[in-house]
Amino acid sequence: MGISLQLIFLQSFEQYAATHRLSKDMWRAAYSITDCRTYKLGGHYLSCPSGHQCEQQFNSCRHRNCPQCALLAREQWLAGWAERLLKVPHYHVVFTTPHQLNVLWRYNRKLFADALFAAATGALKKLLADPKYLGATPGMLAALHTWSQTLAAHVHLHVLxxxxxxxxxxxxxxxxxxxxxxxxxxxxxxRGKLRSELLAALDRGKLELPPDHSTAQVRSLLNMLGRKVWNVKILDRYDHGAGVLNYLARYLKGGPIAPSRFISLTPHSLRFRCRPGSQEAGGGEVRLPIDEFFTRLLNHVPPKSMKTVRGYGLYAGGQREQLNIARVAVGQTALPKHPAPAIAWQEICVALGREDASVCRHCGAKLVVEGYFRCARPPPKPVFCTVEVGNR
Structure with a gap:
C-alpha cells in the first residue's frame, strides 16, 4: 500500500494539533482529509437488482485540498473551460511577489489575493488596451498558487x-x-499596482499587521520593494491554451502535493520528490520533519469561499455576449444559452480506463441505493443483501 496524505494525517496529525495553533480553515481541511471515504462521513449501500453484488460506499468530503476528491472536480473544471476557451494562440504569464511580502500574505490571505489578482490583471488590461500593443480586450484566466515544490511559501499568479x-x-x-x-x-x-493596493488597505486600517510589524515598518517595506526588480515571466506563445489549462488544473484541487511524490514515511519525517532546482532539494528530493510538513501544507489552505481561479476580460463570468462575438469572429460557434451538464464521474472512469463502480461487476445492471447509514457510526450489515457485503 502506498503512502497517502490521509495516512500521514491519521498517523501524526492529532499529535501535531496538540502543540500548534490552527485556524478554522486548517482544522476543516485536516479533518476532511482524515475522514474522507470513511464511516465518519456516513454512506450508503449499493446493490444489484438481481442480488449479485452489494457493498458499502462511504461519502467523500469534497474538500478542495483532498487528493481523493480532486479527480472529478478537476476533470469537470477542465471540460467546462475547454468548451469556453477561444481557439486562438495564448500566452502564459507568471507574476511572482517578493518573498518579503510573505508575512503580509499569511495574515491577510483574502485581501492579499484580491490585491494580487487586481494588480496583475489590471496591468495586463492597461497595456493591452493601448493600441501600441493590442488596442483590444483579451480573455484572461488567472490562477493563484502559494507554494513552491518544497511547500515553502511562494505566492505567484499564473495568467492565461x-x-x-x-x-x-x-x-x-x-x-x-x-x-x-x-x-x-x-x-x-x-509592482506599482500591487504596492498601491496594499498601501491603500494599510491606510484604511484593513491590513492586519503581523505581531512584530508596525504600520511604519510595513510602509517602509513596501516603499523599499518599489525600488526592487520583481519577477514577472512572459512565456513563449502557445498555439492553443489547452496545455496551460491542463497545467493549471493540476493545482486547482487536491492541495499542493500529489501523493505520487511521496517516497518514505516514518513517525517523525516524510521524504518526497521535487524538482532539483530548490536549495532544499538535494538530488531531487526533500526530507521534512512531520511537524514542518504539516505547517507548510496547512499554510496553503485557502480561506473558505475564496476563489483561487478567476476570469477577466472576455473570460469574465458576465461577458458571455462579448465572448460569443469573439468566438464567431475567430470561426467558432457561439456558446449555448444553457451550459451542458457537468461531466459525470462514470464518464471519467470510462475515459481513464477504470472500472465503473455504478454497475454490477457480474451482470452490468445499474446498481441502486438500498439504504443509508449516518455519519460517525460504523455501518451495520444490511439485511437486504443476498451476498456478503465487502468494501471495494
Missing part, C-alpha cells in the same frame, strides 16, 4: 492570456507582436 482581443467595434484583433508585452514595462506597472 489570449494573443488577441475584441476591439471597440466588435472585431477580433490579433496580437501585434511575437512577444505579448515588454516584460520590464509590465513588471513596473504590476
Amino acid at each position: 492570456v489570449t494573443a488577441g482581443g475584441l476591439d471597440s467595434s466588435g472585431k477580433w484583433k490579433n496580437s501585434l507582436r511575437q512577444c505579448l508585452l515588454p516584460r520590464k514595462v509590465l513588471m513596473i506597472i504590476f
Whole structure:
C-alpha cells in the first residue's frame, strides 16, 4: 500500500494539533482529509437488482485540498473551460511577489489575493488596451498558487492570456507582436499596482499587521520593494491554451502535493520528490520533519469561499455576449444559452480506463441505493443483501 496524505494525517496529525495553533480553515481541511471515504462521513449501500453484488460506499468530503476528491472536480473544471476557451494562440504569464511580502500574505490571505489578482490583471488590461500593443480586450484566466515544490511559501499568479482581443467595434484583433508585452514595462506597472493596493488597505486600517510589524515598518517595506526588480515571466506563445489549462488544473484541487511524490514515511519525517532546482532539494528530493510538513501544507489552505481561479476580460463570468462575438469572429460557434451538464464521474472512469463502480461487476445492471447509514457510526450489515457485503 502506498503512502497517502490521509495516512500521514491519521498517523501524526492529532499529535501535531496538540502543540500548534490552527485556524478554522486548517482544522476543516485536516479533518476532511482524515475522514474522507470513511464511516465518519456516513454512506450508503449499493446493490444489484438481481442480488449479485452489494457493498458499502462511504461519502467523500469534497474538500478542495483532498487528493481523493480532486479527480472529478478537476476533470469537470477542465471540460467546462475547454468548451469556453477561444481557439486562438495564448500566452502564459507568471507574476511572482517578493518573498518579503510573505508575512503580509499569511495574515491577510483574502485581501492579499484580491490585491494580487487586481494588480496583475489590471496591468495586463492597461497595456493591452493601448493600441501600441493590442488596442483590444483579451480573455484572461488567472490562477493563484502559494507554494513552491518544497511547500515553502511562494505566492505567484499564473495568467492565461489570449494573443488577441475584441476591439471597440466588435472585431477580433490579433496580437501585434511575437512577444505579448515588454516584460520590464509590465513588471513596473504590476509592482506599482500591487504596492498601491496594499498601501491603500494599510491606510484604511484593513491590513492586519503581523505581531512584530508596525504600520511604519510595513510602509517602509513596501516603499523599499518599489525600488526592487520583481519577477514577472512572459512565456513563449502557445498555439492553443489547452496545455496551460491542463497545467493549471493540476493545482486547482487536491492541495499542493500529489501523493505520487511521496517516497518514505516514518513517525517523525516524510521524504518526497521535487524538482532539483530548490536549495532544499538535494538530488531531487526533500526530507521534512512531520511537524514542518504539516505547517507548510496547512499554510496553503485557502480561506473558505475564496476563489483561487478567476476570469477577466472576455473570460469574465458576465461577458458571455462579448465572448460569443469573439468566438464567431475567430470561426467558432457561439456558446449555448444553457451550459451542458457537468461531466459525470462514470464518464471519467470510462475515459481513464477504470472500472465503473455504478454497475454490477457480474451482470452490468445499474446498481441502486438500498439504504443509508449516518455519519460517525460504523455501518451495520444490511439485511437486504443476498451476498456478503465487502468494501471495494
